[in-house]
Amino acid sequence: MLEYFHQLSAPVQTLIIYSMGSLMICILMFLTKNKLVDSLLFIPFIGLQIYLNVMEYFEIGITKADGLEDYFKIDHLGFIFLTLTTLISIPVIIHSTVYSFSQHESKKELEVHNISLLLFIANMSGAIISCNVGLMWAFLEATTLCASMLIYHERNAEALEAAWKYVFVCSIGIALTFVGILFLGMANKSIHELNFSIEGLKLTVAHMDSIWLKLSFLFIITGYSVKIGVVPLFTVDIDAKDAAPSPVGALLSGGLMNVGILALLRFYQIFGTTDILGWMNKILIIVGILSILLAAVYLFKVANYKRMLAYSSMEHAGIALIAIASGKIGFVAAILHLIFHAFTKVSLFVQMGQVYKVFQGKNMKDIGGYFQLNPLGASVILLGIFSITALPPSGLFLSEFLIFKSLFLSERYITASILFLLLTIILAALGTKFFKLLFSPIPNTTISYQSINQWESISQWIMLLTMIYAGIAPPAFLIDFISTAVKDFPTYIPL
Numbered sequence: 001m002l003e004y005f006h007q008l009s010a011p012v013q014t015l016i017i018y019s020m021g022s023l024m025i026c027i028l029m030f031l032t033k034n035k036l037v038d039s040l041l042f043i044p045f046i047g048l049q050i051y052l053n054v055m056e057y058f059e060i061g062i063t064k065a066d067g068l069e070d071y072f073k074i075d076h077l078g079f080i081f082l083t084l085t086t087l088i089s090i091p092v093i094i095h096s097t098v099y100s101f102s103q104h105e106s107k108k109e110l111e112v113h114n115i116s117l118l119l120f121i122a123n124m125s126g127a128i129i130s131c132n133v134g135l136m137w138a139f140l141e142a143t144t145l146c147a148s149m150l151i152y153h154e155r156n157a158e159a160l161e162a163a164w165k166y167v168f169v170c171s172i173g174i175a176l177t178f179v180g181i182l183f184l185g186m187a188n189k190s191i192h193e194l195n196f197s198i199e200g201l202k203l204t205v206a207h208m209d210s211i212w213l214k215l216s217f218l219f220i221i222t223g224y225s226v227k228i229g230v231v232p233l234f235t236v237d238i239d240a241k242d243a244a245p246s247p248v249g250a251l252l253s254g255g256l257m258n259v260g261i262l263a264l265l266r267f268y269q270i271f272g273t274t275d276i277l278g279w280m281n282k283i284l285i286i287v288g289i290l291s292i293l294l295a296a297v298y299l300f301k302v303a304n305y306k307r308m309l310a311y312s313s314m315e316h317a318g319i320a321l322i323a324i325a326s327g328k329i330g331f332v333a334a335i336l337h338l339i340f341h342a343f344t345k346v347s348l349f350v351q352m353g354q355v356y357k358v359f360q361g362k363n364m365k366d367i368g369g370y371f372q373l374n375p376l377g378a379s380v381i382l383l384g385i386f387s388i389t390a391l392p393p394s395g396l397f398l399s400e401f402l403i404f405k406s407l408f409l410s411e412r413y414i415t416a417s418i419l420f421l422l423l424t425i426i427l428a429a430l431g432t433k434f435f436k437l438l439f440s441p442i443p444n445t446t447i448s449y450q451s452i453n454q455w456e457s458i459s460q461w462i463m464l465l466t467m468i469y470a471g472i473a474p475p476a477f478l479i480d481f482i483s484t485a486v487k488d489f490p491t492y493i494p495l
Helices: 002-007 010-031 035-040 042-057 076-102 107-129 133-154 157-186 198-207 210-228 235-243 246-271 277-301 305-326 330-359 375-388 395-409 413-439 454-472 476-486
Strands: none
Touching (some): 010 042, 010 107, 035 076, 035 107, 042 107, 076 330, 076 454, 076 476, 107 133, 133 157, 133 210, 133 235, 157 210, 198 246, 210 246, 235 246, 246 305, 277 305, 277 413, 305 330, 305 413, 330 375, 330 395, 330 454, 375 395, 375 454, 395 413, 395 454
């Protein structure tokens, strides 16, 4: 067996080690009777995740001859999202473990949570390194089942409703995406054996009928909207982030949203070489503007701080779609925006877990004075809100500046004006409500002072400071890597 394994190519060995290693860790989590050992098993999984990340770096751009080239292949764009998933998964795993032990969960509850979290991260990674649209679809469908178990972790009526909604609507959305993929097979009847790899579709898409391509893209963007968290299937994403534990909400906002956008970008790359490019850009702008508009409306209406952060993610996903549609330097700006958003939103969601432990509630009307109770954690929220609303020195200020520059270069003045107005409204809504959480008088309710742990805010400070530094002085290697990742996108202009 070992002799046969050594005969395999390095990419195949990497995939076998990662997949079999993850499966073995899940089995050990199921078999062990000790809760501490169960959680400590995340350490070898983090090692596996880093191992996959490092090994995939050496495979960028290499054409394989082992039969995997039509199923798994990493490129610069995929490597960016894989690295981002790995980086945010580490603090999410740490804080999920802290949360589980603070809740005094049973071994069974901890076991289901840990296995679901591990498989969720593994399936997101699988979707990222897939270069076959069908296989990518399968991995994203698998994330639905894993996420639903994480959403139901609290085992209450709210969590049960959110989990069932998520499974039902996500299944419909993923089914719509599958129909969109099937339309590719109907787009050109002269192709008897259609290759559903990204490179294979790029070679054959020029011979496909544009009407079928438009129908395919409509079904795909509608289906993947449930994973991205934008119009039209955004509602279950909001409910999921609200009902799930805060670290899980962080992974949904900072991880799954990005994987959904990457999946959509793969089809944008394929269809971008045809005459429907301009039409696709209009669809992306419409979806983006509607998503930001609804986010602005709901941010003024809701008083639940976790739902507010969920609507903020919807806003930033819409901004990324508009950036992609603007072309020019918008592609670089979109990737930068997603990176900065992931670090910021993970920090805010994780800190909200601490807020919930202190106030035992999520309603802004019943909480306040957090700066007096937890200055270090409150500083995370203050800096996070400044960052998520793209105020200097946030890295999101840089990415949004580049997005507006791209919109002006592409002469989309109306879109830029509407976007600026909506972002101003969202800034007012988020600032007003979160400042109340930080600076209003402490409410006359039972407050769990003993649950405040200053060490739990350290990881958020690291992520926020990293994001701010990258925004003030963007590393040359990061800009070069992103520029290489999007150089083949239509209408790309280097920075």
